[in-house]
Amino acid sequence: MTESWTPPKGIDPDRPSPARVYDCYLGGTHNFAADRAVAAQAVAAMPQLPEIMRANRAFLRRAVRYIAGEGVDQFLDLGAGIPTEGTVHEVARQVRPDARVVYVDVDPVAVIHSRSILAGDPNTEVVQANLLDSGAILTDPAVTALLDLDRPVGLLMVAVLHFLPDSPALFGALEHYRRALAPGSYLVISHATAESEPVPTAKVSDLYTKVSQPLVPRSRSDLSHLLEGWELVEPGLSQGADWRPDPGDPPPGDVGKLATLAAVARRP
Template identity: 50%
Template sequence: MTHSSWIPPGVDISVPSMARTYDYMLGGGHNFAVDRAVGEQIEAAMPGLRTAARVNRAFLGRVVRYLVGQGVRQFLDVGSGIPTVGNVHEVAQAESPDCRVLYVDRDPVAVAHSELMLVGNDNAAVVQADMRDPEGILGSAEARRLLDFDEPIGLLMLLVLHWVPDEDDPLGLLARYRDALAPGSHLAITHVTADHQDESLTEATEVIKRSKSPDQVNARSHAEVTRLFTGFELVEPGLVGCGEWRPGGPADIAPESGMNMLVYAGVGRKS
């Protein structure tokens, strides 16, 4: 497949995208030279980052299975990224075929490949939108078709909220989503933190700044990420390092201890 056959119109392949860079870190093939260059520079600044990406992806599978076990049958995956192995609908529908999933991403490459992946799956769809427009997302035709807001929803915001700067009021943004959710809904978050990192994280974020990507990291502390769960009750084991949230085996944990603590992970339930 040539690049030209899968690049959506209007995509500037000279500007890196963190969605495509993440795809590269996971071993995916839907990224450009500029994304791979940034990924290599980030990895050089912070060795083991690919493992952290894998640990986050493993968390996705665990949390979806957990939520299906709690009776959740519909999912809203905001900042879903480029499809790779173990997508939300694949995990959820393997557990319960009646599960419904709505993906949301603003990256046109992520959306285009999600659309291709979902052909023939009437219980899953994708919407191209910015997460900072919850009313547009929740009011979209696909949301109205797939999601019943009178029943519990699993809201997934994995590795996405650290792209939202404080001036965009992430706490207020989450409140707008929370208010639309029925009791019994859950919120799952993974979020980059500097709490347990050395200067290598600063060096990695500087790489992203120099790349001129529109996506910039806003690392937050344990207390700050905990506040993002306002209105939700954290389930055990609380807000912990991504590799420490209910690991099922060695594959869920990074061999580099620091990579298990680069990202906080937590799940909260709305009463």
């Protein structure tokens, strides 16, 4: 198949990346043959994956709308991915037209695309960084110029923490973000879980681990541990599709519903 776009300089199109594989599930065009091959294998193991990803995006939109409705007008989106319909700044600005958003991703393709789409928007910034480098992110001039960390921030880690196995670096970074953000800040997470569909989830995890980076599903109790120090907003840690569903959201099937856990929590 002919590529619809040329790989930006320095990017290896033959090495699959989670950002571009995710773009495949969502029907995007910012992916290469190697990414599409992984997406096809993953969908063969778990046919509901595109539905799960669409439900994840719908959860992200509802969570951002909720937080903006609580008065938060600045967002730090870690593991933001390749911009797709209903990006964080678009959704936040429906509620807070002055909303400012910093998008962070480790993947150069996600960063290049975000920069080209957001060029000329003075209220968004894009930073290439590993979310484990919390010190570097929180002091990055692009972050400190746009976000006032003395005021509440919406911190988003949506469909990204499952790429980070348990480690002192992960726990340290999560603690650092929590302490650095002002009371009244919010954390949004969504995360793969193997609780309902262990066999297909294990197949998808193995595939990611072989071709790009480990994918680590977590249980409800693992996630409760990652959320320590935050106060869960009702309905708490839930299946993503059950977190304050909108009447207009397409109801996912059972597996699509169960494969992801999600939460919004407030910094007391």
